[in-house]
Amino acid sequence: MATGPAVSSALETIGRHHLECSICQERYQQPKILECLHNFCEQCLLKYCSTKHEGSTAIPCPVCRQETKLPEVGVQGLKTNFHLIGLVEELELQEKIVGSGDACLLCDVCEGGNEATQRCLDCGQYMCSVCSRMHLRFAATSNHKVAPLKDIREGKVTVTKKHQKQHPKCLIHEGEVARFFCTTCDMLICRDCTVVNHCKPEHSYIERDEATSTYKQSLVQLFPPLENTITELQKSREKVSRTKEDLAKTERM
Structure with a gap:
């Protein structure tokens, strides 16, 4: 089984080479797909258009220069790459779990600054013991699977985003x-x-x-x-x- 440092290094490599926008050099934020299949952050494309192609009905790809026709509403009307969004979320989730170690994660639900001891594997929330009990009492979330963070860190429970962020x-x-x-x-x-x-x-x-x-x-x-x-x-x-x-x-x- 891969050690903590090895896993962290692998996650860093994946994030740097496959999930970064070539304009801002940061993780994709609301990635938009051009006709050439290159992806860029929505805000990066908006800035790119406003500074170099203001009023244009088509823009050249910043990487390969192939033109993409813009929808009537502009960059925001381009197709969003939800697959990339899911990959970024998955990577950030794994980084958070691997990198937290014994550090304290706070409950996502309550505002009291309580330490999170559980994580819902269906909706992805980190919860304290009180909120996790309440989570399972609501009809809409009563069938969710909640796992102790300790078991997740030790690899006893597999965490995935495939059922989240629909x-x-x-x-x-x-x-x-x-x-x-x-x-x-x-x-x-x-x-x-x-x-x-x-x-x-x-x-x-x-x-x-x-x-x-x-x-x-x-x-x-x-x-x-x-x-x-x-x-x-x-x-x-x-x-x-x-x-x-x-x-x-x-x-x-």
């Missing part, structure tokens, strides 16, 4: 990723929706990740009272069970 699709425009959340209609929408049937100023929308963060904070605030309620219900259930047992004994006397 990008939601737009319900109206087939094949389009729902990257925004319309706060007016309370629904996920795609880029086409923002210029067709969810236009400003009649509609207000935000990035999907921002909406997720906002609603996540609202859910976190519900955890403490829910935990207390569950505890009280368990006590009441135990009390009822004891009462039933006492009644049964009395009837037999």
Whole structure:
């Protein structure tokens, strides 16, 4: 089995040679695919177009110079390479686990700075013991598999991203990723929706990740009272069970 330093070196090599944008020399951020199949960060292409090809309907690839015709909405309309995004996320996950060693990872759910002791293998969240129990009590996540970080670091549990980060699709425009959340209609929408049937100023929308963060904070605030309620219900259930047992004994006397 590969040692910690060997694994770290392998991860560094993969990241440097295969998952870095040739413009910014950093890990891909929202990579866009050109017709030549070269990939570049969305922001890098936006800057490239604004400085060298402002107003052009086609741009030459910064690497091979083959031209790519731009969609009407520009660089943002180019296809996003979700495969690369998944690889970057997978690499960063492995780096985080291998590099953390005995260091303390904080819970992704609560805001109390609690140490994470568990990780959900389905949605990828690092959680403290309290949040991991709550995670398995919600109907939507009750079938998720949660593993101790200790077992993950020791290689007893295999961690993968293959079931994570499934990008939601737009319900109206087939094949389009729902990257925004319309706060007016309370629904996920795609880029086409923002210029067709969810236009400003009649509609207000935000990035999907921002909406997720906002609603996540609202859910976190519900955890403490829910935990207390569950505890009280368990006590009441135990009390009822004891009462039933006492009644049964009395009837037999």
